[in-house]
Amino acid sequence: MLIVMKSSATEAQTAAVVRAVEELGFKPHAMPGALRTAIGITGNQSPIDPSRFETLPGVAELIRVSKPYKLVTLDFRSQKTVVRVGDATIGGDELAIIAGPCAIESRSQALAIAETVRKSGARFFRGGAFKPRTSPYAFQGLGEEGLRILAEIRETYGLKIVTEALDETGVDLVERYGDIIQIGARSMQNFTLLRRAGKSSLPVLLKRGLAATLDEWLLAAEYLMSEGNYQVILCERGIRTFAQHARNTLDLAAIPAVRRVSHLPVIVDPSHGTGKNYMVTPLARAGVAVGADGLIVEVHDQPAQALSDGAQALNLDQYESLVSEVRSIHDALAPAAVT
Ligand code: PEP
Ligand code: MN
Numbered sequence: 017m018l019i020v021m022k023s024s025a026t027e028a029q030t031a032a033v034v035r036a037v038e039e040l041g042f043k044p045h046a047m048p049g050a051l052r053t054a055i056g057i058t059g060n061q062s063p064i065d066p067s068r069f070e071t072l073p074g075v076a077e078l079i080r081v082s083k084p085y086k087l088v089t090l091d092f093r094s095q096k097t098v099v100r101v102g103d104a105t106i107g108g109d110e111l112a113i114i115a116g117p118c119a120i121e122s123r124s125q126a127l128a129i130a131e132t133v134r135k136s137g138a139r140f141f142r143g144g145a146f147k148p149r150t151s152p153y154a155f156q157g158l159g160e161e162g163l164r165i166l167a168e169i170r171e172t173y174g175l176k177i178v179t180e181a182l183d184e185t186g187v188d189l190v191e192r193y194g195d196i197i198q199i200g201a202r203s204m205q206n207f208t209l210l211r212r213a214g215k216s217s218l219p220v221l222l223k224r225g226l227a228a229t230l231d232e233w234l235l236a237a238e239y240l241m242s243e244g245n246y247q248v249i250l251c252e253r254g255i256r257t258f259a260q261h262a263r264n265t266l267d268l269a270a271i272p273a274v275r276r277v278s279h280l281p282v283i284v285d286p287s288h289g290t291g292k293n294y295m296v297t298p299l300a301r302a303g304v305a306v307g308a309d310g311l312i313v314e315v316h317d318q319p320a321q322a323l324s325d326g327a328q329a330l331n332l333d334q335y336e337s338l339v340s341e342v343r344s345i346h347d348a349l350a351p352a353a354v355t
Pocket of ligand 1: 144223
């Protein structure tokens with residue numbers, strides 16, 4: 017259930033409703049908006065009796081939520097969420113660009129790429145220190161050493177660091193060295209990991225699972241939010257289909273579909289979404305045109321030598337062209353066209 021407060025409700029009235037929710041043993045999520053505050057209730061296994069709340073001062077209406085999720089919805093928060101990392105944003109007016117190698121392979125590799133990423137004006141640097149690889153014999157990432165390299169990049173270039181946590185210990189480490197916790201496609205339904213990341217003070221980039229429906233993806237985001245972390249970014253990264261011409265099928269219809277129900281920012285990953293270098297730029301353009309809040313793109317200074325995902329990595333020149341192209345597409349879109 018969502019409790020919507022009157023626009024005239026006082027802070028004390030909102031606090032009293034929050035207390036009433038807590039007294040029932042449930043968790044209140046108060047979300048102030050431009051016009052009114054909504055209070056989401058989680059932790060209840062069965063419907064809540066509305067009579068407990070409807071007479072409390074300041075309460076405008078009670079909305080019974082029929083969907084399986086509530087905090088991710090536009091009912092809970094009618095304005096878009098803007099995720100903030102220092103002075104960089106995802107979901108606001110600027111097109112967020114997150115770029116870097118699939119994996120941090122060495123200090124020199126990562127710094128060479130970061131130099132170009134910084135020069136492009138992107139605010140975020142990506143790179144895996146812990147890699148979820150299909151084969152146990154494939155390069156698994158440098159671990160904490162990779163995170164130390166990322167921390168150096170943050171220090172040197174002022175880029176915000178986006179990096180994956182594979183497990184709860186990984187979240188502890190990303191909290192120490194990074195700025196945004198990436199939860200990978202293969203981990204989208206790792207519920208203990210989601211709960212741990214939901215307790216973090218860092219934003220979470222939640223990739224869509226390889227075979228996840230929209231509802232399952234939003235429910236994974238709901239796990240994060242139900243633990244109190246409202247700084248969630250969704251990422252469409254392609255799903256498994258019968259198509260064989262690409263590594264995955266980038267489901268761009270997911271962007272307007274998410275927009276219709278959720279206030280969360282949503283970005284596109286044209287790298288994993290296609291798996292092929294020549295498809296990355298066309299799908300990046302399409303992702304921005306369809307209204308994504310940003311892109312996460314894999315870039316390598318020597319794609320042919322990459323230890324993971326070399327086939328989809330852009331080289332530095334290709335990356336620079338991509339950024340200027342997608343920026344002009346973003347600038348050409350009237351704000352109204354992408355909502
Ligand atoms: C990655 O970003 O390198 C990655 C492993 O992504 P995904 O979880 O989408 O496969
Ligand atoms: Mn990758």
